Amino acid sequence: MQDERCAICGWPLVADTDRGCVRGNCSMRPTPETFYDFDRACLEYEKEFDEARRSNKEAPTPSVLTSKWGRTAQRDELKPCPFCGTKAISQGRLANNWTEEQWRIQCGNPFCLVMCVTQTFALFDDAVRAWESRRTAEETE
Numbered sequence: 001m002q003d004e005r006c007a008i009c010g011w012p013l014v015a016d017t018d019r020g021c022v023r024g025n026c027s028m029r030p031t032p033e034t035f036y037d038f039d040r041a042c043l044e045y046e047k048e049f050d051e052a053r054r055s056n057k058e059a060p061t062p063s064v065l066t067s068k069w070g071r072t073a074q075r076d077e078l079k080p081c082p083f084c085g086t087k088a089i090s091q092g093r094l095a096n097n098w099t100e101e102q103w104r105i106q107c108g109n110p111f112c113l114v115m116c117v118t119q120t121f122a123l124f125d126d127a128v129r130a131w132e133s134r135r136t137a138e139e140t141e
């Protein structure tokens with residue numbers, strides 16, 4: 001059961017790196033300070049990581065409870081920002097001690113004058129749906 005998750009960041013493993021982590025190739029940048037499963041990470045990556053990255057799973061540190069937004073990826077397939085036209089990016093993180101995924105889609109331009117971002121969703125596809133839902137001028141009149 002636990003093996004279904006990335007040994008480093010704790011995300012459920014996926015089939016290809018575009019969508020997340022595959023075994024032996026964590027997509028989290030930067031690498032988390034503490035690993036989800038330190039011993040398994042050493043096995044899968046065939047190297048000894050710094051012991052400081054071993055997390056105490058019995059007493060998770062507060063920083064683990066809601067990790068920083070990461071896993072940022074440009075999303076060419078999505079509509080661009082409706083204001084500045086920059087391509088959208090997706091961001092993900094884990095909350096509640098590794099168990100809950102959180103996703104959002106936002107404008108990829110840090111200098112966007114509006115900086116639109118979706119609400120936070122548990123499912124990546126729901127965040128996409130929110131980002132892609134645009135009203136035309138006729139619909140809003």
Ligand SMILES: [Zn+2]
Pocket residue numbers: 006007008009010011021025026027028
């Ligand atoms: Zn990972």
Ligand SMILES: [Zn+2]
Pocket residue numbers: 081082083084085086107108109112113114115116
């Ligand atoms: Zn924008």
